Amino acid sequence: MRVVRHDKVEKDEPDALRLRAAPRPVTRLNRNALMIAAGGAGLLIFAAASVALKPPRAFDEAAPKELYNVDTKPKAEGLEALPKSYADVKPHLGAPLPGDLGAALLKAEQSLAASGDEGFLEGPDYAALSPTPFRNSPEADAERQAALKEAQVRQAAREAGVFFQLASRTNAAGKTPQPIESLADAAFDVGLGGPPVPFGAERDDDRGRQIRKLDFLGERSESATDNPHRIEDPVTPFEVMAGTVIPASLITGINSDLPGTVIAQVTQNVYDSVTGYYVLIPQGAKLIGRYDSVIAFGQSRALLVWSRIIYPDGASILIDNMPASDVAGYAGLADQVDFHTFRILKGVVLSTLLGVGTELSFGESESDIVEALRESAQSSANQAGQKIV
Numbered sequence: 001m002r003v004v005r006h007d008k009v010e011k012d013e014p015d016a017l018r019l020r021a022a023p024r025p026v027t028r029l030n031r032n033a034l035m036i037a038a039g040g041a042g043l044l045i046f047a048a049a050s051v052a053l054k055p056p057r058a059f060d061e062a063a064p065k066e067l068y069n070v071d072t073k074p075k076a077e078g079l080e081a082l083p084k085s086y087a088d089v090k091p092h093l094g095a096p097l098p099g100d101l102g103a104a105l106l107k108a109e110q111s112l113a114a115s116g117d118e119g120f121l122e123g124p125d126y127a128a129l130s131p132t133p134f135r136n137s138p139e140a141d142a143e144r145q146a147a148l149k150e151a152q153v154r155q156a157a158r159e160a161g162v163f164f165q166l167a168s169r170t171n172a173a174g175k176t177p178q179p180i181e182s183l184a185d186a187a188f189d190v191g192l193g194g195p196p197v198p199f200g201a202e203r204d205d206d207r208g209r210q211i212r213k214l215d216f217l218g219e220r221s222e223s224a225t226d227n228p229h230r231i232e233d234p235v236t237p238f239e240v241m242a243g244t245v246i247p248a249s250l251i252t253g254i255n256s257d258l259p260g261t262v263i264a265q266v267t268q269n270v271y272d273s274v275t276g277y278y279v280l281i282p283q284g285a286k287l288i289g290r291y292d293s294v295i296a297f298g299q300s301r302a303l304l305v306w307s308r309i310i311y312p313d314g315a316s317i318l319i320d321n322m323p324a325s326d327v328a329g330y331a332g333l334a335d336q337v338d339f340h341t342f343r344i345l346k347g348v349v350l351s352t353l354l355g356v357g358t359e360l361s362f363g364e365s366e367s368d369i370v371e372a373l374r375e376s377a378q379s380s381a382n383q384a385g386q387k388i389v
Helices: 030-054 098-115 138-159 179-193 210-217 343-363 369-388
Strands: 248-250 260-266 279-280 286-291 302-312 316-322
Touching: 343 369
Parallel strands: none
Antiparallel strands: 248 260, 260 286, 286 302, 302 316
């Protein structure tokens, strides 16, 4: 048998139930405090309006107040020596002219005519009447011309514009230089910091320095179709023929900013080319050479030639500028390369700044800075590209 127990549940009254919380009490300001604050603000506004609308005081015309004192104003030293008014100006008179003696000459003529002197018929002696006759002085004329020329130069300088005009002029060789391009090329060369060009060679004529390298190697072209040479037999077995590789390692470094000498040391014995039995260049011998410092933009290899071999026993022999090559047989040697990117950018910026002035001077509107900057930047970038390519 199952017994179920039911407990009685107490229920709340419906009127006592609340669906939302009680609202917060309202905080009210004191009315007296508000009235006091409003009254103080009104007094401040009234006082400010009274001061602002107050009529200005009448000035005393009998004793006017000096607003600007000119007596204590600093003046230049040169202005102190000038006259204060036109009354203080003293005219600078030169030597008396014949026209200044008109009254004296007229009086002398009248006296001679009244006395019946025969000298009146011949005319008065102007040299005797004038104690200081007018004579043209070469020194005075030279000084007067120099002063006039100096005054004209000063006047032209005062009336000249701010920007200068560059005009094309023909030099003695008959070539007409371009002012803008010359300034930009000079600025680009300063920023690039390129090595000097040898005498007789123009940098603009050989962009890639190929002509310079061919001259450095002494290359010559033969135009004849028939070969005048004959087969030569070896004179002695102690010969190193053309095409023999002399392995060596550099002892000194190479910096292509300046020309210099390079030293290398032979790492393996070099035998004769005919029999391969005799050691002609022993290991440890030193090679003396030089490298080409004229480097084109973008070049990553340095050109070297060897001109002398020094043996370990002190003997030496001259060789005819034998070119150096790497392990793969490529001409020249390659290592770390500095393309001077910052210098190129600096040259472009400097060229642009110089070009802005020239563009403003040649343009019709001197205030158009944006157009001058754009055209100068385009010209500088074009010249930089021409130098690089």
